[in-house]
Amino acid sequence: xxxxRLGELxxxxxxxxxxxxxxxxxxxxxxxxxxxxxxxxxxxMQCVAHICDAELVIAGRYRWILAHDQPEIMPYDQDLWVxxxxxxxxxxxEEMLSxxxxxxxxxxxxxxxxxxxDRARYGIHxxxxxxxxxxxxxxxxxxxxxxxxxxxRTLEQVRDSV
Numbered sequence: 001x002x003x004x005r006l007g008e009l010x011x012x013x014x015x016x017x018x019x020x021x022x023x024x025x026x027x028x029x030x031x032x033x034x035x036x037x038x039x040x041x042x043x044x045m046q047c048v049a050h051i052c053d054a055e056l057v058i059a060g061r062y063r064w065i066l067a068h069d070q071p072e073i074m075p076y077d078q079d080l081w082v083x084x085x086x087x088x089x090x091x092x093x094e095e096m097l098s099x100x101x102x103x104x105x106x107x108x109x110x111x112x113x114x115x116x117x118d119r120a121r122y123g124i125h126x127x128x129x130x131x132x133x134x135x136x137x138x139x140x141x142x143x144x145x146x147x148x149x150x151x152x153r154t155l156e157q158v159r160d161s162v
Contacts, residue, residue, distance in 0.1 A: 040081060
């Protein structure tokens with residue numbers, strides 16, 4: 001699903017554009033930012049929080065893959081992270097973005113300076129098996145697109161229900 005959503009798009013360009021897309025989406029959401037379209041579904045804020053959480057996880061995965069020989073890659077439960085870390089209505093978007101934006105910039109810089117041959121280095125994902133740095137980078141770009149799409153649909157659903 002993630003790679004299909006990315007298609008032939010350049011993963012570095014997609015990831016470079018994500019912070020601006022998030023900021024535009026947050027501005028557009030306004031008062032609807034924290035409204036869930038249905039009980040148990042994520043709000044726009046939670047969709048964005050998930051993208052930010054994923055960057056924390058992915059940043060570590062990139063570095064483990066590049067520094068270690070075939071490291072184990074731990075999965076994480078995205079719903080658990082959103083439920084545990086992002087249900088506080090006091091959390092502000094700027095707090096999340098103050099971590100996300102510089103980390104994304106660092107991850108993109110890492111991609112650009114990594115020799116092409118090293119992009120084939122891989123780790124062993126506990127659930128999915130071998131995953132190279134390049135595949136992980138492409139998956140991240142697709143992940144951005146999927147969850148930005150989800151956040152936009154969420155906003156439409158919330159506004160349509162009013």
